[in-house]
Amino acid sequence: MKKLINEPEHIVYEELRGIAAAHPDLVEVHFDPNYIVRKGSPLKGKVGIVSGGGSGHEPMHGGFVGHGMLDAACPGAVFTSPTPDQMLEATKGVNGGAGVLHIVKNYTGDIMNFEMAADLARDEGIEVESVVINDDVAVQDSLYTAGRRGVGATVLAEKICGAAAETRRSLKDVANICRKVNDRGRSMGMALTSCIVPHAGKPTFSLAEDEMEIGIGIHGEPGRIRMKLAPADKIAEMLMTSIISDLPYKNGDEVLLFVNGMGGTPLMELYVVYNKAHEIAVKSGLKVTRNLIGSYITSLEMAGCSITLLKLDDELTRLWDAPVKTAALRWGM
Amino acid sequence: MKKLINEPEHIVYEELRGIAAAHPDLVEVHFDPNYIVRKGSPLKGKVGIVSGGGSGHEPMHGGFVGHGMLDAACPGAVFTSPTPDQMLEATKGVNGGAGVLHIVKNYTGDIMNFEMAADLARDEGIEVESVVINDDVAVQDSLYTAGRRGVGATVLAEKICGAAAETRRSLKDVANICRKVNDRGRSMGMALTSCIVPHAGKPTFSLAEDEMEIGIGIHGEPGRIRMKLAPADKIAEMLMTSIISDLPYKNGDEVLLFVNGMGGTPLMELYVVYNKAHEIAVKSGLKVTRNLIGSYITSLEMAGCSITLLKLDDELTRLWDAPVKTAALRWGM
Amino acid sequence: MRISRDDVLNWIRNCAAAVADNKEYLIQLDSDIGDGDHGANIHRGFQAVLSKLPTVADKDIGTIFKTVGFTLISTVGGASGPLYGALFMQMGTVTAGKLELTLADWAAAIEAGLNGVILRGKAILGDKTMVDALMPSAKALHEASIEGKSLPDALRTCARAAEKGMRNTIPLVAKKGRASYLGERSVGHQDPGATSSNLLLQVAVRTWTNGAS
């Protein structure tokens, strides 16, 4: 296991200490229970936005805490949903009287732990809305599965909802905008290599030199299909075709095209994928008016990528463009 | 070779097309010869800043073209210095009458190719200054080597010089600021894995599961020492000790601490390294007043990190904080 | 033939030890069809339980179970944290105030715990989850209690049912939890949660047929 770590059990703690040391201007890091909260929280009259999930997906979510995005992030152990006490404390810490939105990725553990936290927060008189993100088109039917996973659209939802909350929109509004992002966003991912969960110490799955997995999530779980390694253009085509045919996107739609690295794939390759994905979007009649390229929702050191498409409208575009100041996403300020 | 690519020979071309498609608001991409130039160039009366080098280090340099940083970047083949015609065309394209600064990393190839380009540009009546970045403390003595390599300080020099040029400082001033950054910056890197040069198709060097290389550059060249894999804290200590003792930094100095990923190492691990590096800096009496954490100067998909320290003063801090708007580094606008 | 408070405490301690021993095995099972953390998750939880236990060792069994449940909820995370939390919380509710348990009490506790798991996780038998180990166990205990079996016999029947339920998950297609993303590819693998549930019930036999019984 080749990682820059000390003891696997300490990785999240040391990472959080690193974040605390690096970004005291943006965030405060609380321990026991662990959560990262925006500096100066709670903001009176502003809807608080809390997200969270297992660690190992950085910069999501801790790197997205700050002006115009999240008010708090709750990191669990690696690939393990955080516990309700974390979300409860974070929720209390960011409640400025306008209520708190929980942005929850659709995983059994995240759902249940956030549910318990929301119940506990409501018991303490805090208004909480939860929106579940489930944009992964690789998972087909919630009758036979735990439902579609929440992946790339989460990053977009956090940015867009954060912008809405910054303008003092109501909890109901912000939650509805979050649902809108989820309704209009679709993603699919693939892996060239597995990742290694630190406490496991070896790859979660093994892929031969000439194999890849299509339809993976972000937890090193095997994908839907194992295939022979294909060129980047073919991979972009497989992902884009599944995504575009799912929504379906219509001719003339304005979209945000997000090409995401899984953690071990360098930016150079993401631009090669972007090149083809953009071309396919245009050929399909879509107008790519916004984009995001980089490793924003990762799976430890996994090599691979995911693609997310979000159908934009004026409101979403405006909110996407609004200023944001976080460790990992920043513009306009 | 597990990469998101099509043909190895096309990787730079396709990447450049991806960049062109992704960032038409920031840059224009020229082909044959290849260079990326800031939108709206040349800017009258502004010193133009040109850098370049082999591809495979993204986002450096193409991701740094834009307001407040580079005016142009010249990408060579993977790990191969670009050719003089690229730098010549880029220099002509960004010359707004105030001269052009070439920021050159100290590699034999880069030096010679940039030298030829500068001569050719001068022949065409353009004032050119060249500053060579050589901040890698892993390489000890230019009597016995090609001299210290240019690594992490390059990113900082490009940001800081870009800010200076933006305020219409003279070519001489901007070049002097660049030299100052180089004089006050020191770096050292390490690798957990080799990278694979696309046209080679296999790792440049091979490391056993329990080995690492200390003192590597950014071209997959082997480092100075091969060692048993050590914990992140120990690695941070080795790098920081070499860096701090080299300058030497003095008690009370304000510094920028830059923890850089080599391409295959996820952000999570960089924060673990940052945690210790920051602690060591503080213990050594340094004040970490600015920092940068992420994969900014990479070596394809190599896993590993480098650390750069830059001794700040008011001028450098102000220039670092100035607005920048590029694909990979952005704040204040 | 009762289960004393000390028996209960010993069971919990032995569970923690058994989970520690099986941590890698559970990680391996979860790597095959999940995300490779189940062993680490419940190990972390039971270690926290171990350090919490002394603070409630003189309380009633209900309080002890509830404390275990609460501790698991705030330390395990993932899917299994709330589920094992619910199991122990519900076991605590129906044993509130008790200082010892009859076979009927134990059967009722496991049944209540199972219902807690089902209420939270909404899995049914055959979804390839811990429910596949817990439901047959609860049923076996319930029947053994009605049939008037001895406590050791009942525990053994229960453990056999748990093990069988666990093995039965192997050919199933997962319908709940992370393994469900794999669809048909989940076939041929034993569910990690069913495996850890079976472990707890095997430990009960080991602990109580040498000790209390």
Added chain:
Amino acid sequence: MRISRDDVLNWIRNCAAAVADNKEYLIQLDSDIGDGDHGANIHRGFQAVLSKLPTVADKDIGTIFKTVGFTLISTVGGASGPLYGALFMQMGTVTAGKLELTLADWAAAIEAGLNGVILRGKAILGDKTMVDALMPSAKALHEASIEGKSLPDALRTCARAAEKGMRNTIPLVAKKGRASYLGERSVGHQDPGATSSNLLLQVAVRTWTNGAS
């Protein structure tokens, strides 16, 4: 016994073919003590030369060499681009206007080329670079020319010197170029640039001792 323009063109074409054949080998050598691109670099360059060659095939030898040099400069990159560029540019300068070369001309061309490489790269003999293959070759040609050797003999002596110079780089510690970063670890490896330089001179023998002579 002269080297005609066609001979020169054939030599260049054969060099391109030899570089293509040895691409992987040169990449391997450069991976050991450099960055693994030397084979790809000069292959890219000589491919560009091949497509440029027809445009100057009817020009004098000096123009042909200069065109080769200029093409290498604008397509190879890295350290070897400017260096091989300088080699051919200087060869072109001293053969300007010529339509055929004597042994003395060829010796002068290689010597001028070597000086171009030294002027650009500032390496001395023993720095573990292409100079270690080129310098003995230039010397051998010069002496052969003075001694009045036949062209084939001179080419063979030169090629032997080049090969020896190349082999001599193996035990050296690199002092210039990328391999110098390795310090003592560069010992035991043959320099890629010396290897490609030797290749060009071996091809000269092969081409011109079957053809012109």
